[in-house]
Amino acid sequence: MERQAAYLRNALFDQGYLDEQFLQLEDLQDEANPHFVEEVVKLFYTDSVRLIQSIELTLKNTPWDFEKLDNIMHQFKGSSSSIGAKKVKKECSQFQEYCNVGNVEGCIREFQEVKQEHAALKRKLENYFQLAREAR
């Protein structure tokens, strides 16, 4: 179990889902905060859902408010980077770029990517945490 958890964790890093920030989170986890990482991740996903919903709502309204989209995505990016969600962060940046140039199609496409990565990472982390919890 432990090996599996470790393996999964390493895979996440290797595959670029996570970056060194995640390590920081792990560093902060100690006896005082035994489940810190998991807590933060959970927090992230709860919050990010809100953000995603906000984006989707904004996308529904035409004409698009690029500035608002950019702001929301900016926050999304901040959160993802805080937990080390590398891929998600990357897609967020991309989305912001499309926003800046007003590329509607690009934005829509990119947003899908963001959501995908976001969901994918969530799955993987949940697995990982599961394994880690079981390993303890």
Next chain:
Amino acid sequence: MIVEEIRGDAENFPVGMRVLAVDDDPTCLKLLETLLRKCHYNVTTTNQARVALKMIREKKDRFDLVISDVHMPDMDGFKLLELVGLEMDLPVIMLSANSDPKLVMKGVTHGACYYLVKPIRIEELRNIWQHVIRRKKADSKNQNRSSDQTKAHLASGEGHGSPLAGNTDHNGKFNRKRKDDDDETEDNDNEYEDNGTQKKPRVVWTIELHRKFVQAVNQLGIEKAVPKRILDMMNVEGLTRENVASHLQKYRLYLKRISTVATQQANMAAALGVKDSGFMHLGSLDGFGDFRTFSGARLGNVALSSYPGGMLGRLNSPGNVNICNLTPSTLVQPSLAQNLSNSINPLGKMNLVLPTSNQSPSLFQGIQPSLELDQLQHNKSTTNFNSINNSRIFRNGSTGVALGSSNNLLNSPMSNPLMLHGNTQQPLSGGRFGNQSGPFTSESFNNGVSDPTNENWPNRVDASKMHPNTLLSAEPFHSQLPLSGLRDNNSSNGTYLQNNPIDLSSGLALPPFEDSREMQCQQVGSMGDVQNMAQSWSEQRQGSGSVNQKMDMYTGGRSSGGASALVQQNEKLASESISRSNEDFLFEQPKLPSGFTPQGYDSLDELVNAMIKREQDETVANGEFAFDNYTFGEERKLCGDVAFLSSEADLVASL
């Protein structure tokens, strides 16, 4: 929201440092909180800026440090930053996922100690306590001392923050920012005070002011004119007796100069009359060297050519005007084309012009430098220029005669060797004028020449004897002079005008009015100078339209903006007495930046006014001719006045 009210452990600082963390993103907030806790700080968190502000206000020293996100829904992070900075002297660290340098700059300029980019690393947080220390020191110092101290403190504060270079800067800036709110005024005040005690604001002798002065003096009688009485008669607020006294002194010198020049001018005028065309071709405007080659007869030509270059050079001298643009050749060329042999190179090179006479060169040199210097410095050189121009004109006009006379001129106090040359060339400055005959120029030269300083210029005005052309040519000088602040410019500036900021191109032989002096070499100033010149020209012209024209041109040349205006004005003025040739001259010559088209001023007054206005417009309000209502009739005198004004500063200095 976790609120901890545990007091920070002051002894173990930074352990227990009380930090307030504000971020609307719960993920980030949580992370931040944990990180801070890891650093052994006392952390209080909130996701709302308003709450944070409330907490801070509740108890001023409740927190040691505030960390705030930039993007927050209820309040902009920068706003919070400002408020916190203003109300309490707390160090604030900004936080953002955006690493855009502009934003970072904004944060720092708003007073942030530091700007952290998400994701935050614990290493960065470990050092933030330094900001607190630094700030505390800064604050205490501020409170105890005056702004000066604060300043010092800032320096020291910045010194403290060595570990974090960025922090230091931020902190310093932050402190500074904070202090800015409170101490800035103090600092400024201190500066003002210092300035005030150290030096008084310089009185600018505008045409208007000078006119009043002259009126007062005339009323009292030159013999009886004492500063105190003059001051009373002028009734100008803010003017002190000392101001008047020094101005009076200069004026007296100027008058003296005029009288000596007048005689010479007469000679020159005759000589110049001849030269005209030869004069104009300043082919070798590059002046300096050429000038030297002047040899008597063709002094005008040569001189001019060389002179203009010289002048131009001078004019360019940035003393006042950024004559840099004026290139002798440029200046000269236009004039050459036209008759402007005068292109008396920017006065600067006036020296060159005097090649004809042995003396001249030396004279010039002597004069020139002085002129230059003075003028450069004073912008007012217009006067000088005028004188220079005058000399030039003289030279040109009378080729042979001029030379001789120019020599005389040279010898005369005029430091405008150029002037002499100019005389022969006549059109030197006025070359532009088109055909200012020597007389005009010579006269103007005389006037101008005699006074190396601007004061000479006024003398030039006396060039009534001089043909308008001459004047015109002279004017260019003037204009140039003033513009470039180079005195030299004036004389040669006929062509120079264009280039010279002064745009004396108008070749207004206007005595380097003070204004022109003021016009100083700044580029802008040049315009002003032009104006001044123009004005001076107009005045000098004494009705000669050419002068006006020059002025116009002059002014036009100056600063493109002003120049055009001026030019027009000049044109109006110029049209008066100066023949249209001048105008042509004007037009041809300088390419005033603004491309003014000398139209000849209808009246000197107009010119002057225009110039004045222009000057005002121009940043360089050098060209404030004291006289705005001078008429040609009085021009002589006025010119003298103007010249006086302009030469005042420079000439005297040079002398």
